[in-house]
Amino acid sequence: xxxxxxxxxxxxxxxxxxxxxxxxxxxxxxxxxxxxxxxxxxxxxxxxxxxxxxxxxxxxxxxxxxxxxxxxxxxxxxxxxxxxxxxxxxxxxxxxxxxxxxxxxxxxxxxxxxxxxxxxxxxxxxxxxxxxxxxxxxxxxxxxxxxxxxxxxxxxxxxxxxxxxxxxxxxxxxxxxxxxxxxxxxxxxxxxxxxxxxxxxxxxxxxxxxxxxxxxxxxxxxxxxxxxxxxxxxxxxxxxxxxxxxxxxxxxxxxxxxxxxxxxxxxxxxxxxxxxxxxxxxxxxxxxxxxxxxxxxxxxxxxxxxxxxxxxxxxxxxxxxxxxxxxxxxxxxxxx
Amino acid sequence: xxxxxxxxxxxxxxxxxxxxxxxxxxxxxxxxxxxxxxxxxxxxxxxxxxxxxxxxxxxxxxxxxxxxxxxxxxxxxxxxxxxxxxxxxxxxxxxxxxxxxxxxxxxxxxxxxxxxxxxxxxxxxxxxxxxxxxxxxxxxxxxxxxxxxxxxxxxxxxxxxxxxxxxxxxxxxxxxxxxxxxxxxxxxxxxxxxxxxxxxxxxxxxxxxxxxxxxxxxxxxxxxxxxxxxxxxxxxxxxxxxxxxxxxxxxxxxxxxxxxxxxxxxxxxxxxxxxxxxxxxxxxxxxxxxxxxxxxxxxxxxxxxxxxxxxxxxxxxxxxxxxxxxxxxxxxxxxx
DNA sequence: AGGATCATCCAAAACGTTTTGGGAGTCAAT
DNA sequence: ATTGACTCCCAAAACGTTTTGGATGATCCT
Numbered sequence: 001x002x003x004x005x006x007x008x009x010x011x012x013x014x015x016x017x018x019x020x021x022x023x024x025x026x027x028x029x030x031x032x033x034x035x036x037x038x039x040x041x042x043x044x045x046x047x048x049x050x051x052x053x054x055x056x057x058x059x060x061x062x063x064x065x066x067x068x069x070x071x072x073x074x075x076x077x078x079x080x081x082x083x084x085x086x087x088x089x090x091x092x093x094x095x096x097x098x099x100x101x102x103x104x105x106x107x108x109x110x111x112x113x114x115x116x117x118x119x120x121x122x123x124x125x126x127x128x129x130x131x132x133x134x135x136x137x138x139x140x141x142x143x144x145x146x147x148x149x150x151x152x153x154x155x156x157x158x159x160x161x162x163x164x165x166x167x168x169x170x171x172x173x174x175x176x177x178x179x180x181x182x183x184x185x186x187x188x189x190x191x192x193x194x195x196x197x198x199x200x201x202x203x204x205x206x207x208x209x210x211x212x213x214x215x216x217x218x219x220x221x222x223x224x225x226x227x228x229x230x231x232x233x234x235x236x237x238x239x240x241x242x243x244x245x246x247x248x249x250x251x252x253x254x255x256x257x258x259x260x261x262x263x264x265x266x267x268x269x270x271x272x273x274x275x276x277x278x279x280x281x282x283x284x285x286x287x288x289x290x291x292x293x294x295x296x297x298x299x300x301x302x303x304x305x306x307x308x309x310x311x312x313x314x315x316x317x318x319x320x321x322x323x324x325x326x327x328x329x330x331x332x333x334x335x336x
Numbered sequence: 337x338x339x340x341x342x343x344x345x346x347x348x349x350x351x352x353x354x355x356x357x358x359x360x361x362x363x364x365x366x367x368x369x370x371x372x373x374x375x376x377x378x379x380x381x382x383x384x385x386x387x388x389x390x391x392x393x394x395x396x397x398x399x400x401x402x403x404x405x406x407x408x409x410x411x412x413x414x415x416x417x418x419x420x421x422x423x424x425x426x427x428x429x430x431x432x433x434x435x436x437x438x439x440x441x442x443x444x445x446x447x448x449x450x451x452x453x454x455x456x457x458x459x460x461x462x463x464x465x466x467x468x469x470x471x472x473x474x475x476x477x478x479x480x481x482x483x484x485x486x487x488x489x490x491x492x493x494x495x496x497x498x499x500x501x502x503x504x505x506x507x508x509x510x511x512x513x514x515x516x517x518x519x520x521x522x523x524x525x526x527x528x529x530x531x532x533x534x535x536x537x538x539x540x541x542x543x544x545x546x547x548x549x550x551x552x553x554x555x556x557x558x559x560x561x562x563x564x565x566x567x568x569x570x571x572x573x574x575x576x577x578x579x580x581x582x583x584x585x586x587x588x589x590x591x592x593x594x595x596x597x598x599x600x601x602x603x604x605x606x607x608x609x610x611x612x613x614x615x616x617x618x619x620x621x622x623x624x625x626x627x628x629x630x631x632x633x634x635x636x637x638x639x640x641x642x643x644x645x646x647x648x649x650x651x652x653x654x655x656x657x658x659x660x661x662x663x664x665x666x667x668x669x670x671x672x
Numbered sequence: 673a674g675g676a677t678c679a680t681c682c683a684a685a686a687c688g689t690t691t692t693g694g695g696a697g698t699c700a701a702t
Numbered sequence: 703a704t705t706g707a708c709t710c711c712c713a714a715a716a717c718g719t720t721t722t723g724g725a726t727g728a729t730c731c732t
């Protein structure tokens with residue numbers, strides 16, 4: 001209702017003084033400041049956000065891209081993360097806008113819109129690819145951004161990621177220690193960094209154990225993708241006795257295939273992400289997850305520090321992976 | 337990089353003309369428009385969002401409040417809905433900001449910040465209470481908003497809601513038809529409209545059947561809340577043979593209690609919301625859900641029409657509830 | 673020729689802030 | 703009395719757009 005001019009007029013002061021009083025500058029007397037503060041409170045005055053943004057050349061917004069393409073929308077615990085991120089950003093006066101890619105527009109176009117229209121101060125990218133055109137674009141513009149997941153970009157950039165290689169390496173080695181020899185990998189498209197890293201971890205472990213790496217399939221990172229991959233594996237004469245899955249969604253699809261073909265759990269399975277849903281599947285899904293606590297808070301912090309101009313090298317978090325052992329990984333290797 | 341002034345200068349035109357050319361006004365010649373358009377494309381020009389917002393007195397933003405308080409963050413399929421909503425809003429040039437309530441601030445304070453600071457053009461409220469102070473505030477300001485869920489406000493406002501009364505009424509009557517006589521209700525705090533409506537539906541059915549309505553408990557709308565309510569019910573001498581639960585999360589907690597106390601499904605259970613997770617519980621959770629297709633799209637449409645000034649009465653959607661029958665509701669009444 | 677109509681363009685105002693670059697006035701030291 | 707330092711305040715510019723209210727010619731009609 002009230003703007004600065006009206007407020008100033010009603011106080012017999014200039015807009016400058018009122019503005020500076022409210023912003024806590026030292027060149028306004030304590031008495032005046034108090035008078036201004038009270039009047040502002042009484043009038044319920046809040047500075048017009050658009051005006052301030054224009055003047056300060058900051059959008060006070062951060063956008064997060066939501067890939068709506070394969071299967072569902074990102075990991076399912078995403079909203080919790082975003083909510084935490086938004087809350088911490090709000091503490092610094094930034095709001096978080098969610099930006100699903102509109103039908104008929106590429107994710108790159110969307111970045112362009114946000115960046116060139118100065119709609120946001122930074123971007124949060126999820127589901128990075130090994131060669132990610134969004135990353136390249138933002139780097140070419142010198143625009144602040146943080147990714148969830150690494151890339152193979154030669155120029156460094158801020159990211160938070162789990163050490164998928166080590167996680168899948170360890171999971172595979174553990175299967176080997178448990179006596180498994182035919183350990184399959186059900187992966188996601190290798191253009192995604194996370195999918196590639198996880199597959200590499202599996203592959204390195206297999207080589208280390210002197211095992212062949214041909215029990216390997218890629219599918220869409222969805223329940224359906226996992227289902228189809230499992231069907232293909234079950235049809236082989238050299239069936240695996242254990243399967244490591246790139247994502248929990250895929251692992252759940254694998255469990256469904258096992259139920260349908262063998263009537264239950266006939267092969268050990270482990271997933272990745274620790275979706276809440278995994279606790280309720282039968283058998284309960286064994287999985288892995290990133291350590292590191294409040295992810296949303298970390299993203300918010302990295303975004304703020306990126307905007308503040310900290311160099312990318314100091315803004316990279318690689319978190320260890322830990323096992324979440326439930327029931328699906330415990331089958332002896334001779335089950336088939 | 338480029339702003340209107342620079343673009344105009346490089347073309348030997350005024351900013352007025354360039355602006356109007358790009359906006360498709362008819363008072364600029366076709367030749368000039370083309371010339372401008374091409375130059376703008378080449379320069380990758382996009383109008384500065386803050387400047388336009390200030391001038392047009394529109395924030396081009398809509399905020400959705402995320403209640404982070406009880407249990408998890410809203411229904412778990414929330415992100416899909418929000419994503420759909422954001423996508424359709426984007427088609428009209430609006431972005432969606434997610435606004436979790438910051439620590440130590442009330443949801444009302446947050447509304448105030450957004451409204452009085454003109455940070456958004458409309459708000460989307462979820463988890464309405466019967467008497468909702470956010471609704472009252474927005475109404476007092478004459479500010480556009482849409483709620484997910486009704487309220488008991490005397491002044492009408494736009495909403496989308498499921499007909500919880502009828503859904504719970506029908507579910508209870510069906511249990512009765514199946515022979516159940518001791519049908520319990522595990523509800524959420526009655527200050528929430530949805531919780532009250534659902535309880536009323538159950539209660540009306542019980543009365544209609546001439547049954548007592550004392551098998552009735554309220555708890556937090558979380559898995560834990562459902563668990564605790566079920567423990568209390570199972571300890572009674574007049575145990576129920578069927579339970580209708582206000583939410584799927586609560587129903588899942590009830591299933592856990594049944595497993596722990598009776599070692600499996602000993603009582604019929606039905607939930608509400610059709611969480612994806614329900615398909616994976618054992619037994620698979622029978623539930624209900626709102627009909628009506630793409631919820632996000634509907635919210636976006638209502639928001640746009642509210643902003644456009646359509647009267648609230650034409651912007652109210654009450655959707656029927658349908659059963660999603662899986663396994664948990666099929667037990668005969670004498671199971672106990 | 674004079675007026676009306678039309679097509680095309682533009683200067684300036686406006687949106688509401690924040691920031692710049694001082695301007696008064698007071699007080700103390702010289 | 704002048705100078706300098708200090709306190710408190712303010713006018714005006716700036717941010718980049720959209721919109722208002724014409725201005726300038728050209729064309730057409732009578």
